[in-house]
Amino acid sequence: MLEVKDLTFKVNENGIERSIVKNISFHVDDGEMLVITGPNGGGKSTLAKVLMGIESADGGQILLNGEDITSYDINHRANAGIGFAFQQPPRFKGMTVDRLLSLAAGHELKECECCELLSRVGLCAQEYIRREVDATLSGGEMKRLEIATVLAKPHKLCIFDEPEAGIDLWSFSMLIREFEKIHDKKKESLILISHQERIIKMADRIMVIEDGTIGAIGAREEILPKLMDKGDSCSCMNRADI
Amino acid sequence: MTKLDEITEKILRQIDESGFKQKGAFNLRHNGIALCHGDSEHIKIKKKEDRQGIDIFIDGQTKGEQVHIPVVVDASGMQDKVYNDFYIAEGAEVTIVAGCGIHNSGCNESRHEGIHSFHVGKGANVRYEEKHYGEGEGTGSKVLNPVTAIYLEEEAVFTLDTAQIKGVDSTVRETEVEMGAGSKLYVIEKLMTHDDQLAESNMEVRMNGDGSSAQIISRSVAKGSSRQVFHPKAVGNASCHAHVQCDSIIMDHAEVSSIPEINARHIDAAIIHEAAIGRINDEQLVKLRTLGMTEEEAEGIIIDNFLN
Numbered sequence: 001m002l003e004v005k006d007l008t009f010k011v012n013e014n015g016i017e018r019s020i021v022k023n024i025s026f027h028v029d030d031g032e033m034l035v036i037t038g039p040n041g042g043g044k045s046t047l048a049k050v051l052m053g054i055e056s057a058d059g060g061q062i063l064l065n066g067e068d069i070t071s072y073d074i075n076h077r078a079n080a081g082i083g084f085a086f087q088q089p090p091r092f093k094g095m096t097v098d099r100l101l102s103l104a105a106g107h108e109l110k111e112c113e114c115c116e117l118l119s120r121v122g123l124c125a126q127e128y129i130r131r132e133v134d135a136t137l138s139g140g141e142m143k144r145l146e147i148a149t150v151l152a153k154p155h156k157l158c159i160f161d162e163p164e165a166g167i168d169l170w171s172f173s174m175l176i177r178e179f180e181k182i183h184d185k186k187k188e189s190l191i192l193i194s195h196q197e198r199i200i201k202m203a204d205r206i207m208v209i210e211d212g213t214i215g216a217i218g219a220r221e222e223i224l225p226k227l228m229d230k231g232d233s234c235s236c237m238n239r240a241d242i
Numbered sequence: 243m244t245k246l247d248e249i250t251e252k253i254l255r256q257i258d259e260s261g262f263k264q265k266g267a268f269n270l271r272h273n274g275i276a277l278c279h280g281d282s283e284h285i286k287i288k289k290k291e292d293r294q295g296i297d298i299f300i301d302g303q304t305k306g307e308q309v310h311i312p313v314v315v316d317a318s319g320m321q322d323k324v325y326n327d328f329y330i331a332e333g334a335e336v337t338i339v340a341g342c343g344i345h346n347s348g349c350n351e352s353r354h355e356g357i358h359s360f361h362v363g364k365g366a367n368v369r370y371e372e373k374h375y376g377e378g379e380g381t382g383s384k385v386l387n388p389v390t391a392i393y394l395e396e397e398a399v400f401t402l403d404t405a406q407i408k409g410v411d412s413t414v415r416e417t418e419v420e421m422g423a424g425s426k427l428y429v430i431e432k433l434m435t436h437d438d439q440l441a442e443s444n445m446e447v448r449m450n451g452d453g454s455s456a457q458i459i460s461r462s463v464a465k466g467s468s469r470q471v472f473h474p475k476a477v478g479n480a481s482c483h484a485h486v487q488c489d490s491i492i493m494d495h496a497e498v499s500s501i502p503e504i505n506a507r508h509i510d511a512a513i514i515h516e517a518a519i520g521r522i523n524d525e526q527l528v529k530l531r532t533l534g535m536t537e538e539e540a541e542g543i544i545i546d547n548f549l550n
Contacts, residue, residue: 054528054532073531074532075532078532083532084532086525086529086532090526090528092526093461093547093548094461094547094549094550095544095548095550099547103533103543104533106533
């Protein structure tokens with residue numbers, strides 16, 4: 001499915017080059033759920049953006065089903081089958097919720113289809129469908145709508161950047177069930193960036209990113225106990241929400 | 243039924259989305275003359291005797307009816323000035339679909355100045371839709387200068403929905419509203435300018451009666467080297483509420499000035515204004531691109547929805 005080889009990404013800060021993603025290599029199998037975790041500022045979100053083409057890699061290669069997509073821009077990667085849910089989704093003045101969902105689906109959705117999508121992320125469809133995607137929606141509502149835009153059509157690979165952030169516990173439980181359903185079908189591969197133990201516990205494999213490199217990668221059974229031990233002394237995992 | 247030529251039909255489709263059908267109450271002004279007109283049981287249209295224009299009388303039994311009064315100018319060099327006065331009786335509920343389209347295939351300036359007044363009776367509910375549009379392969383400019391005066395009696399409701407989307411080289415819009423007790427005003431102004439176009443909109447809303455309220459929303463997109471100036475003013479002379487919001491997207495080398503003014507002359511006048519001008523948000527573009535759109539497609543969708 002996804003194969004990442006020696007991926008690097010650098011920024012230039014006041015004339016000084018700094019590597020954010022350092023020669024990272026990993027793969028995600030068909031239908032697999034890979035959870036990426038690690039300390040804040042370690043490069044997880046940047047890595048996700050490089051995978052989506054939002055940031056351009058300075059080196060390395062990204063293959064999707066054997067196809068080299070390294071030079072593809074954002075929309076080409078989207079059309080190649082990658083879906084992406086932002087950690088902080090943007091607001092759109094004048095755009096209604098059903099319009100955004102139709103754009104995400106790639107065709108005009110019927111009202112009942114929009115309602116079904118909104119229900120999957122815990123939003124009451126009747127209340128939201130004609131609302132504007134603007135400042136009248138709360139951060140949590142925006143976040144759930146963002147996830148619904150990724151659920152609006154099938155992908156080969158879905159990337160969710162901290163899907164739990166800003167979401168209440170009840171909605172979070174719904175989202176967990178939604179991720180479980182997607183995962184159970186084994187039709188879409190998932191990359192979830194998260195600090196949340198309930199999400200980490202769903203993973204087939206866990207990858208820990210620290211200072212732009214892979215600190216650890218392996219099966220959940222192998223990595224999770226180490227994280228739990230480490231969690232007592234570091235901030236890479238949010239155990240308060242368990 | 244009057245047979246309309248192709249250009250007129252095309253312009254009518256642009257400025258009258260709900261469809262101009264020569265049925266019910268209507269008046270089509272074409273190159274300075276009334277080409278066709280009709281009355282309905284409750285709405286009567288009379289030609290003015292002393293100057294160009296019409297008086298429209300809407301009686302209190304009018305419920306949910308539409309009046310269509312479009313203007314089409316397709317003679318290059320035409321300078322058209324018209325006075326239309328609307329008298330809406332107490333309790334009437336009506337939608338007035340106006341709008342003006344200019345087709346200029348010549349080298350001379352074509353201009354239309356529509357001077358409208360609305361006398362809205364107690365408890366009446368009026369929706370006024372006005373769309374401006376310009377087209378034509380000629381070098382002559384297309385100028386539209388509307389002047390609108392609205393007088394709202396007690397508990398009257400008036401929705402002013404104006405849009406100028408394409409092709410008008412210059413427009414100066416003047417709007418004045420006098421509001422009685424308990425009356426409500428909703429203004430939705432949508433504007434897009436491109437190339438070297440100029441658009442100026444001056445509006446003064448005077449809330450004179452207790453319990454009156456006004457909501458003014460202006461959204462615009464300025465492209466190319468176009469210039470836009472907005473000057474909405476809300477004056478609170480009584481216990482009243484008003485909210486003025488001006489949002490603009492600026493592109494290319496355009497210039498936008500937004501000068502909202504609020505003036506309270508009563509201790510219980512509550513008036514808010516917001517104004518924002520900015521380029522298309524990069525995050526919005528990126529989000530739509532992650533849905534599979536090119537940058538150009540994403541930009542078009544953002545603008546269309548912003549002006550929706």
